[in-house]
Amino acid sequence: xxxxxxxxxxxxxxxxxxxxxxxxxxxxxxxxxxxxxxxxxxxxxxxxxxxxxxxxxxxxxxxxxxxxxxxxxxxxxxxxxxxxxxxxxxxxxxxxxxxxxxxxxxxxxxxxxxxxxxxxxxxxxxxxxxxxxxxxxxxxxxxxxxxxxxxxxxxxxxxx
Amino acid sequence: xxxxxxxxxxxxxxxxxxxxxxxxxxxxxxxxxxxxxxxxxxxxxxxxxxxxxxxxxxxxxxxxxxxxxxxxxxxxxxxxxxxxxxxxxxxxxxxxxxxxxxxxxxxxxxxxxxxxxxxxxxxxxxxxxxxxxxxxxxxxxxxxxxxxxxxxxxxxxxxxxxxxxxx
Numbered sequence: 397x398x399x400x401x402x403x404x405x406x407x408x409x410x411x412x413x414x415x416x417x418x419x420x421x422x423x424x425x426x427x428x429x430x431x432x433x434x435x436x437x438x439x440x441x442x443x444x445x446x447x448x449x450x451x452x453x454x455x456x457x458x459x460x461x462x463x464x465x466x467x468x469x470x471x472x473x474x475x476x477x478x479x480x481x482x483x484x485x486x487x488x489x490x491x492x493x494x495x496x497x498x499x500x501x502x503x504x505x506x507x508x509x510x511x512x513x514x515x516x517x518x519x520x521x522x523x524x525x526x527x528x529x530x531x532x533x534x535x536x537x538x539x540x541x542x543x544x545x546x547x548x549x550x551x552x553x554x555x556x
Numbered sequence: 557x558x559x560x561x562x563x564x565x566x567x568x569x570x571x572x573x574x575x576x577x578x579x580x581x582x583x584x585x586x587x588x589x590x591x592x593x594x595x596x597x598x599x600x601x602x603x604x605x606x607x608x609x610x611x612x613x614x615x616x617x618x619x620x621x622x623x624x625x626x627x628x629x630x631x632x633x634x635x636x637x638x639x640x641x642x643x644x645x646x647x648x649x650x651x652x653x654x655x656x657x658x659x660x661x662x663x664x665x666x667x668x669x670x671x672x673x674x675x676x677x678x679x680x681x682x683x684x685x686x687x688x689x690x691x692x693x694x695x696x697x698x699x700x701x702x703x704x705x706x707x708x709x710x711x712x713x714x715x716x717x718x719x720x721x722x723x
Contacts, residue, residue, distance in 0.1 A: 414574035418565050418697055421630050488682075489720050505721055516723065523721060524691040539695055543718075548678035 403460040404432045410461075410533040419535060424542045426450075428472050433458045436472055439538060441484065441545035444552035451484055451545065455534070456510075464510040464528035465537055466503045469494070477501060484545060485554030493544055494554070508537045562628065564588060567699040568605075568635035568658070569706060570598045574697070585625065586618040589635055600637055600706070608634045608659035610699065615639075634659035636701040638709035643700060645669045645685065647715035658701025658709075662694045669715055688712035 400408075410416055411427060419425045428436040435457060438450040454470040469478040480496040495505050503511045507519040507526040520527055526540055544550060566575045566588075575596055579588050589602045598605075607616040610632035616625050627633060636658040643665055644653040652672040656665060662685055670680040684693045687703065693716075694703060704711050 412576075414565060414576040417563075417576050418574045421565070422697065489718065492721050507721060518723060519721070522723075523719065525686070525693045526721070546681075548681045 401432070403457065403462075404430075407432075407435070407457055407460050407534065410535075413533070415533055415535040416538075419538060419542070425538045428452060433460075435534075436470055437534070437538065438472070439541045439545060442547075442550055444550065447484075447552035452478070453504075453541065455537070457534075461533060462530050464508060464513065465534065466510040466512075467537065467541075468502055468504070481553065481555055483554040484550055484552075486547075486549045486551040488549040489547065490544055490549040490551075493541075496554075504541070506537075506540060508540055562622070563630055564622075564627065565630065565632040566592050566596075566635065567632070567702045568592075568598075569600065569637055569701060569704070571596045571635070571702055579622070581623065581629075582621055584619055584621050585616050585627070588622060588627075588633070589618070592635060598635070604637045604706075605635045606637070606639060606658075608636070608657055610634065610659050611657070611661055611664055612659060613657045632659075634699050634701055637706035638701060638704060640709060641700050641704055642710040643713070644710075645672070645713045645715055646688070647673045647683075656700055658699060658704075660700050661696060662698045662700065663696035665700060665713075666696065669713075673715065675715075682718050683715050684718055685713040686716045688714055 423440050425437055425439045428438055435455045436452055438452045440450050452470040452472040453467045455465045455467045457465050469483055471478045483496055484494050493505050498505050503509050505512050507513055507523040508528045560580055561578050562581045563576055563578050566577055577591050577595055579591050585607050589605055638658050640655040641658050642655050644651055666685050686693045
């Protein structure tokens with residue numbers, strides 16, 4: 397019996413397609429694991445002294461892609477939420493998107509996030525380019541994170 | 557995947573998003589076009605299509621083998637009927653224009669626009685190219701040709717700031 401749900405089948409199919417594989421080939425992101433409805437994906441970051449070259453995010457993907465994913469920073473080695481000192485830090489857009497004090501760090505403060513968009517209807521106009529499109533794939537979310545971690549606003553580890 | 561097969565990232569006219577196609581390593585460029593036509597539903601005939609490598613201007617000979625023209629596993633190619641794409645970019649009330657290869661990435665065009673408008677460092681990374689009259693900001697890896705359809709080989713962008721998510 398095939399126990400894989402339709403959302404998982406769609407997600408795994410998207411992982412094999414051009415948009416996701418193109419990002420893998422560029423070193424922008426890579427798959428670490430899938431344990432449905434979760435998937436851990438690492439996203440590349442610009443070189444900063446004492447900071448990692450990638451950060452791991454655990455995505456919760458129930459009802460993908462009809463529902464937007466939600467993602468949190470993840471310690472892939474310990475299989476646990478990432479400690480706040482190890483979060484990406486920086487100025488401007490970085491400190492808003494990666495805010496460990498918002499909802500206890502359980503999701504990113506981005507319009508493409510399932511939980512962050514709740515109660516933020518004005519974002520649908522103000523940040524329409526970052527709203528989740530159910531016709532798209534996980535790379536919508538990954539591109540936004542990668543753009544942040546590759547920006548001048550990103551300065552390295554957040555620290556204590 | 558068989559050792560005799562290679563994967564190519566393909567973008568171009570009538571290809572909505574980057575496609576990953578698999579062809580024999582000794583296939584010709586024409587065979588790669590035909591495979592892409594089938595998989596992506598491209599209507600243009602292969603006789604009309606020109607083939608380019610990402611960010612390069614030289615057209616590739618259709619009957620050459622991929623390996624003979626330096627196209628290898630996971631290389632990036634572009635199929636289009638436009639030979640050049642006229643790109644214009646608006647910023648601060650000024651417009652700059654330049655013709656690019658259809659295989660030029662948005663990243664390459666963004667760097668050109670930054671140079672033309674004198675944006676450096678944080679000013680450059682905090683702006684993005686947005687298609688005029690839309691909220692669409694193509695990814696830096698997108699080939700500009702995939703955004704236009706022959707015979708309309710032109711496109712307009714606004715250079716817009718990336719806003720902080722607040723509120």
